[in-house]
Amino acid sequence: xxxxxxxxxxxxxxxxxxxxxxxxxxxxxxxxxxxxxxxxxxxxxxxxxxxxxxxxxxxxxxxxxxxxxxxxxxxxxxxxxxxxxxxxxxxxxxxxxxxxxxxxxxxxxxxxxxxxxxxxxxxxxxxxxxxxxxxxxxxxxxxxxxxxxxxxxxxxxxxxxxxxxxxxxxxxxxxxxxxxxxxxxxxxxxxxxxxxxxxxxxxxxxxxxxxxxxxxxxxxxxxxxxxxxxxxxxxxxxxxxxxxxxxxxxxxxxxxxxxxxxxxxxxxxxxxxxxxxxxxxxxxxxxxxxxxxxxxxxxxxxxxxxxxxxxxxxxxxxxxxxxxxxxxxxxxxxxxxxxxxxxxxxxxxxxxxxxxxxxxxxxxxxxxxxxxxxxxxxxxxxxxxxxxxxxxxxxxxxxxxxxxxxxxxxxxxxxxxxxxxxxxxxxxxxxxxxxxxxxxxxxxxxxxxxxxxxxxxxxxxxxxxxxxxxxxxxxxxxxx
Amino acid sequence: xxxxxxxxxxxxxxxxxxxxxxxxxxxxxxxxxxxxxxxxxxxxxxxxxxxxxxxxxxxxxxxxxxxxxxxxxxxxxxxxxxxxxxxxxxxxxxxxxxxxxxxxxxxxxxxxxxxxxxxxxxxxxxxxxxxxxxxxxxxxxxxxxxxxxxxxxxxxxxxxxxxxxxxxxxxxxxxxxxxxxxxxxxxxxxxxxxxxxxxxxxxxxxxxxxxxxxxxxxxxxxxxxxxxxxxxxxxxxxxxxxxxxxxxxxxxxxxxxxxxxxxxxxxxxxxxxxxxxxxxxxxxxxxxxxxxxxxxxxxxxxxxxxxxxxxxxxxxxxxxxxxxxxxxxxxxxxxxxxxxxxxxxxxxxxxxxxxxxxxxxxxxxxxxxxxxxxxxxxxxxxxxxxxxxxxxxxxxxxxxx
Numbered sequence: 001x002x003x004x005x006x007x008x009x010x011x012x013x014x015x016x017x018x019x020x021x022x023x024x025x026x027x028x029x030x031x032x033x034x035x036x037x038x039x040x041x042x043x044x045x046x047x048x049x050x051x052x053x054x055x056x057x058x059x060x061x062x063x064x065x066x067x068x069x070x071x072x073x074x075x076x077x078x079x080x081x082x083x084x085x086x087x088x089x090x091x092x093x094x095x096x097x098x099x100x101x102x103x104x105x106x107x108x109x110x111x112x113x114x115x116x117x118x119x120x121x122x123x124x125x126x127x128x129x130x131x132x133x134x135x136x137x138x139x140x141x142x143x144x145x146x147x148x149x150x151x152x153x154x155x156x157x158x159x160x161x162x163x164x165x166x167x168x169x170x171x172x173x174x175x176x177x178x179x180x181x182x183x184x185x186x187x188x189x190x191x192x193x194x195x196x197x198x199x200x201x202x203x204x205x206x207x208x209x210x211x212x213x214x215x216x217x218x219x220x221x222x223x224x225x226x227x228x229x230x231x232x233x234x235x236x237x238x239x240x241x242x243x244x245x246x247x248x249x250x251x252x253x254x255x256x257x258x259x260x261x262x263x264x265x266x267x268x269x270x271x272x273x274x275x276x277x278x279x280x281x282x283x284x285x286x287x288x289x290x291x292x293x294x295x296x297x298x299x300x301x302x303x304x305x306x307x308x309x310x311x312x313x314x315x316x317x318x319x320x321x322x323x324x325x326x327x328x329x330x331x332x333x334x335x336x337x338x339x340x341x342x343x344x345x346x347x348x349x350x351x352x353x354x355x356x357x358x359x360x361x362x363x364x365x366x367x368x369x370x371x372x373x374x375x376x377x378x379x380x381x382x383x384x385x386x387x388x389x390x391x392x393x394x395x396x397x398x399x400x401x402x403x404x405x406x407x408x409x410x411x412x413x414x415x416x417x418x419x420x421x422x423x424x425x426x427x428x429x430x431x432x433x434x435x436x437x438x439x440x441x442x443x444x445x446x447x448x449x450x451x452x453x454x455x456x457x458x459x460x461x462x463x464x465x466x467x468x469x470x471x472x473x474x475x476x477x478x479x480x
Numbered sequence: 481x482x483x484x485x486x487x488x489x490x491x492x493x494x495x496x497x498x499x500x501x502x503x504x505x506x507x508x509x510x511x512x513x514x515x516x517x518x519x520x521x522x523x524x525x526x527x528x529x530x531x532x533x534x535x536x537x538x539x540x541x542x543x544x545x546x547x548x549x550x551x552x553x554x555x556x557x558x559x560x561x562x563x564x565x566x567x568x569x570x571x572x573x574x575x576x577x578x579x580x581x582x583x584x585x586x587x588x589x590x591x592x593x594x595x596x597x598x599x600x601x602x603x604x605x606x607x608x609x610x611x612x613x614x615x616x617x618x619x620x621x622x623x624x625x626x627x628x629x630x631x632x633x634x635x636x637x638x639x640x641x642x643x644x645x646x647x648x649x650x651x652x653x654x655x656x657x658x659x660x661x662x663x664x665x666x667x668x669x670x671x672x673x674x675x676x677x678x679x680x681x682x683x684x685x686x687x688x689x690x691x692x693x694x695x696x697x698x699x700x701x702x703x704x705x706x707x708x709x710x711x712x713x714x715x716x717x718x719x720x721x722x723x724x725x726x727x728x729x730x731x732x733x734x735x736x737x738x739x740x741x742x743x744x745x746x747x748x749x750x751x752x753x754x755x756x757x758x759x760x761x762x763x764x765x766x767x768x769x770x771x772x773x774x775x776x777x778x779x780x781x782x783x784x785x786x787x788x789x790x791x792x793x794x795x796x797x798x799x800x801x802x803x804x805x806x807x808x809x810x811x812x813x814x815x816x817x818x819x820x821x822x823x824x825x826x827x828x829x830x831x832x833x834x835x836x837x838x839x840x841x842x843x844x845x846x847x848x849x850x851x852x853x854x855x856x857x858x859x860x861x862x863x864x865x866x867x868x869x870x871x872x873x874x875x876x877x878x879x880x881x
Contacts, residue, residue, distance in 0.1 A: 342604045350618050357619050376740045378623055384740045408642075408746045410634035412690040414606050415626055421691075424625035426635060426746065426870075434742045436635075436870075438625045444691065449642045460622060472622055 150260020493522025536831015572834025666821025702827025
């Protein structure tokens, strides 16, 4: 039986209240589509870094060497040519002899990637595949999309052993429905009229996909413990659930007022939330939307009880910090070109070096001396232990999943930062190893010697002259 | 068994430009100015110099040029050996070391070391963004913290305060006393960049640059050049009656363990400590606190000077606060430190600083330090630290009669 064997998710720390947005843009537009708040990726995050975070959550307790593939779903890849799934696979420290693929260009690709992964495992092509989805779509300031879009990610592993939720069936509709679109080179999403989108799109396609599924497999909607409806209009969302005759307790809680419309990650995040509360025997129906609609259904097994220690949706929802400044939000996504000064200019990246040192740079792998057992970062051939100094008896030693404590730190107002002050310090890792890293998602006042930190994958810089996104690892206070 | 450099080399001439934001001085101007003063002081001609070492530039090859050709070509040195050396902020000392070893070995009779840096051509305050200059390695610049020099040294202060139970306000007052003392000395020095007295209150209340360091805990950014002419000790009296002799030249470079091995305590600098031990042995100094009359140390930041006092064994570990507040290191104290005003008042044109430190020791020993003159100094020590506390190379040079 093929299905989901683990799940994970990630929601950025900062949330902006939609009132802050409307206070800033209300003079220009009367568009207020949604109350509540939305999640905002930090200046050092993008769809790849968020997908990594969700994938690492998903891979808790799982041997990375056993992962057979990575499918990444997004409409906002950092590169148009350089595989994001390949970057993610390298960061996760997976074997190279695996299948990696980007699923792009539609927010329905979250479930499309999930279905393709299930097909691949069923066909025996791979034993398991990580499916991750994330988006950082931009709405023009003052637009409805700016209000609705949120940034977050979800990840699932598809496999055939110890499955926690088997994929029982699916129904797919492909419609070239151009409600939201972006041409190559567009920075902001474009959309047609709301009324048309609601009337001809969401309220037609989602029920059509769901009833198509029910008919195909001779199912009754009442049999489902949870149904994921991806409609981004609150009133129409209610209308769809009523039309389907769903009871309130069957409707998987939408996250539009707490996170926003997260594009490719949208349905998968609600699926993860459903799995967090699911019991063996539950049937879960997941609908997705975007240039059509999909409907999938899962059956939860007894193995679900073994996968309860994920950060997932709940813990991330509860871990948040208010972003009280609209201009700062705009600067995170480079919507307003803030003055970076000469110090903000980025020097050249030696690409051949980043390839050669990819395990050190992307996977946060150092070395452990086989002679004296000392972990050390970066990977190096000569042991740093002054009592050892052995040459060439090293093995790779991954630090990305190790916890750390801060030995010393500072809060630097001179260093260039898109969100000053730049904070950094010396991190001592559990089990050994030490290095100085930047800190992120923390406040200067909260920095303390000995504080606990976890490692998080982030973007260090974007070199706009040479078109290079420079990734690195930073330390942050544990989110959950 | 090697016997070391003690009393094998003499300094017979030195020059030092004014340091500051010298917008109208090109690197060539700085080189010529330092050189002219040095050969006039030595009373030799350019053709007498048989080999030269250029210290730096560290951060400004775009202004000064690379290789040693800026020195050779500016001064029109006539096809003699000229070498550029760089060891981050210790480049000046490194150049001096090359010249000393050349004459001590008998490879030549007279050699010159000249350091130069044009930091004010960078275009913004502070040392340049490391990714442009890859001064700490290109892989490092991606994997290590996006950092500045103040930030890296600030971490020394964070841990020092934590370890020795100093509340931040107390610690900052200690650091402020270090800078205030140097400003008093710099105010007496026409070659210094900053020549105003500053109070502890002003320093403690100055804007934070990298917590807990404020503006006045950081040395300035400036241009400058300094030069030294050396010869074998047995030739020195041919040139002057008051040559100054090199008693020790020691350098220690990190093994990597401060940065990557968890034993390092971040409350001292290991390279300074080890170089000092070897330097005292080479110079025959048994009790540095009593015998070292004066010192120019690498006060890029006030915390650096404070822990350096402990690394040099002037103060006991964890106890420098008492010596600072008792005035021990003041110009009129028992062991004056930074008599010329230090990096704090001169700024830090990196290639030049190491030689500027020797210049002050040289003038003091010759009784030519004017308003800053100390009474009968016997041994002067320079401490020149390249890099950051946990990734450094330290130079200790001791000179005397």
